Amino acid sequence: MSNSYTDKLLRVNLSEGTVKTEKINRDWQKEFIGGRGLATKYLISETDSKTDPLGKENKLIFVTGPLTGTSAPTGARYMVVTKSPLTGTIACSNSGGYFGSELKFAGYDMIIFEGASDKPVYLSIYNDDVVIKDAAAIWGKGVWETEDILKSVEGDSDSRVAAIGPAGENKVLFSCIVNEKHRAAGRSGVGAVMGSKKLKAIVVRGTKGIGVSNPERFFEDINKSKEILREAPVTGQALPAYGTAVLVNVMNEYGGLPSYNFRSSQFANAEKISGETIADTRLVANKACFACTIACGRVTKLPDNASEKYIVSTSSRNWKDAGGGPEYENIWAMAPLCGIDDIDALIKANWLCNDLGMDPISYGATLACAMELYENGAIDEKTAGMNLNFGNAEALVKMVYDTGHRSGFGDYLAEGSYRLSKRFSHPEFFMGVKKQEFPAYDPRAVQGIGLAYATNNRGADHLRAYTIASEIMGIPEKTDPAETEGKAALTKLFQDATGVVDSSGLCIFCTFAIGLPEIVPMINSAAGSDYSVDDALKIGERIWNMEHLYNLSAGILGAEDTLPKRILEGKIAEGPTKGMVNKLDKMLPEYYQLRGWDDNAVPSKEKIEELGLG
């Protein structure tokens, strides 16, 4: 029966230089849908949770979902699943663009990379022709030049490239994997794992079609979803108009935009780097991922007079060309959090992050931590090589190079803010959870997101339970951000539902408009499955618990489900949210109870049984 799975995976052993195709395990596909859930099941079955993330025993899995590459709206996602070198937890980083769909078109749901190559290589995929090739000529080059060279070498301008930059090669702990130059599987250092395997890039070209199980019903289902997406205010208006950067002013006005490494929760000059300002002064065009009707992606351009400032030698890029971003999270981490309001320095640093292959959230947050260490005298100018006062836009751009290349002080930044703050004897300046840096929402001002951060299976991160949708935007319904009641249930529901979305191949942004009642039918009519919404939620719960059990057995215990002291005890000093702290202790016990976990976050035998995870 035709459906939207290819039912095949590529197994690439980089130690032995071999490529095999295998049938996907059908039982697991049914239990986990695809994407994040399925790849995590493979990783857990094939590796030891205690393995060194940068050792050859770790595996790196690229995976799509049954809706990736179909015409389901936002069905463009691929995910990278591995053990994170930043956090030691399970990692699943998610990216859009066109790479994931192309992989499906070539005939593969998944690629499992195992072992490690002795010398730099890349993987070339042209439908059934899959070859490991020498990458000596591109090792050391930026992501953009790598893509240009590979497209030219492979002779197909329609090829899609996912690559690491120097940051991944140098195993920067928050390096990412970038496709189409400006889309990234961004968090938790998946790029460093790719670098540790000496795998520079994957080039893929596919010319096969993707079937769906019930075409007639499928088109009905997707048309219904598209209509809802078009009419919903966030997906139909705000995101198309301003991209994710629309949130800068929203969060700042509410008093939930952390600045100066979380010493404050508003930023006086937010207007200078807001989505509205970018749209008015730097925006060239919107850019959509494959099959997406939202098109939140930005294309921006620097003004002529800004293009040389702070920029030192890098790849062959012409800085007068337009480029992608910046996204809300990146703006926040590299501007307000560092006390910086120079929009062009921000855009340059963001592009450089993409070119070097580095997560701008963790980079910006680590720099902010360094700035606080600097202002407290724990780091001096000699150690840092320059002044690192908050607000220093030159440092923002300069340190991107040094971090990506691990040169000078950048070698310390490359380890992330958890290790940096410990190295300089102020662990209290680390603002994150499980060694990963917070994203752009102050958990003192927004209670639920604090619980979501604290319990997140991949460390501090907003993309596993975006409670901001409810607490700030009122989707699907408004809850009070200052209130703790009900946030445990909200967080659990969002975590479980997100597991379904991440396994389907859809983008989480579709959930600003549609929910599982729309998503599950699309999965069914494409994949030939017959999940109910309840079935799907159970799958989401299974994924969450599976990831959580992996973390426990990797030694990431319940004690790490917490927030920094500054968040739990340091009241917000000024502004509309003045006096607030995160009341995690009011939410966490209830959350554990709802999950069927004990006080130490250990799932009960009954829960493990119920989810088939025994």
Place this chain on the structure above:
Amino acid sequence: MSNSYTDKLLRVNLSEGTVKTEKINRDWQKEFIGGRGLATKYLISETDSKTDPLGKENKLIFVTGPLTGTSAPTGARYMVVTKSPLTGTIACSNSGGYFGSELKFAGYDMIIFEGASDKPVYLSIYNDDVVIKDAAAIWGKGVWETEDILKSVEGDSDSRVAAIGPAGENKVLFSCIVNEKHRAAGRSGVGAVMGSKKLKAIVVRGTKGIGVSNPERFFEDINKSKEILREAPVTGQALPAYGTAVLVNVMNEYGGLPSYNFRSSQFANAEKISGETIADTRLVANKACFACTIACGRVTKLPDNASEKYIVSTSSRNWKDAGGGPEYENIWAMAPLCGIDDIDALIKANWLCNDLGMDPISYGATLACAMELYENGAIDEKTAGMNLNFGNAEALVKMVYDTGHRSGFGDYLAEGSYRLSKRFSHPEFFMGVKKQEFPAYDPRAVQGIGLAYATNNRGADHLRAYTIASEIMGIPEKTDPAETEGKAALTKLFQDATGVVDSSGLCIFCTFAIGLPEIVPMINSAAGSDYSVDDALKIGERIWNMEHLYNLSAGILGAEDTLPKRILEGKIAEGPTKGMVNKLDKMLPEYYQLRGWDDNAVPSKEKIEELGLG
């Protein structure tokens, strides 16, 4: 005030090639006495429990106790504390001989090795002269030749040498550190950590004295202990006469000597490899460690006609010379457990283990596992390179070489039986706990030792709670080995008391005669402390919980406190213990309760508070 601590440690950074002396942290010394407890506190404070055991971030600590190097009877021990590459748990391996005392005479309680050298080195210590030296000329050589060369190079025949052999260099996961050629810090692969740091050996010569705080009282205390040791049957007669091998017949007659990879619990030909037979036919002399009045060590010699059989080229050793051992555990693992009764093959394999620097328990047990895999067809002759049937004495000797050098099939054996059994798809043939192989007492036949194995902080092992003393020998009082009642309390008490002994620098064998009421006064009069017996037990409990918390945070959770199915469900088929299984489920919950841990082995907040481990 003079006391038996030197109060100094050596910090050797092998990455940077630097040596520093530091004061010992006095607060920690008081909280943990010294030895195992103190070094573990340092390791936990300075390293991440999730670090790669063979990576440069792991540290390797050599440590003595306040009674090491004094004239307290059995006060000869040093310990090696690190994270184990075999188990992923905390490791503390303990050795006697003269090395530990010599280190104290040179003026150091402890050495912390950090980082890793690029090229082979050894550490030379002559009192205050401490130098990292090139080891290119001895890298690759066996332990014995290494010791001979280093003594000649350093020009002092009184120097003491602790070294790794090829097994440690090749990171065999159960490689050990050997001093005076035949004494070893044996279990959990501490030799591989030393190898990963490219540290071949430590040569130490010390000419300083060791004071005691209250000489008059100290000599009274030790004389009293010596008298008890002399008069107790085990330490005054059995061990001096037959060494630890006295247990072969004892355990076999009881029906608790596992054979054929635990398929049986007796061995028909035990008499051929018993302590009595060795004493009658192979023993040359007894050998005592520094200050020991027991002298359980054996010196044996092969008969002339046996000396060439199975032996292939190795170091320059003359096989007609006498050598150390074999000890009970080693006899058991390499003979009954493999179905072998060739005493000379056993002695050769044992010497080769010492020369290659490899734990004979884990080696023998891994070979036994391979033999069961072989007899079940999971490994064929082509894979193994030879016939691996149970009873093959040639395989026993041949595979020692191959394992130590990781050549051929030995490369699989070098990973231990947990990984071996998984590799060949029969994980049920692994006989151990937490990836470490069982020692020589059948936990089906002796209930308490099963609980001790299951809950041991360094995986299956008898030296953290030797309940055999009570269950078989009746020390301090006889308990029924078939009974589960009371074994939780017995195990906890032995675990806590052993922590004190291991931290003092005494040998656990002294406890066959004396107990904390004799030991604590010796510590006090030597170290100038004023611990009560209750204080000491609290310290033991603190050590146990500290190690346990380290393991939890390394991902070694309560679920691993278990025994193989063969032990829990596979009844003993024949002999006096026929029909028995280990009833762990009757003991474990009570044990957790006594420890103040929950059902998942997580210590309560109150217990953590009480022990000052928060």
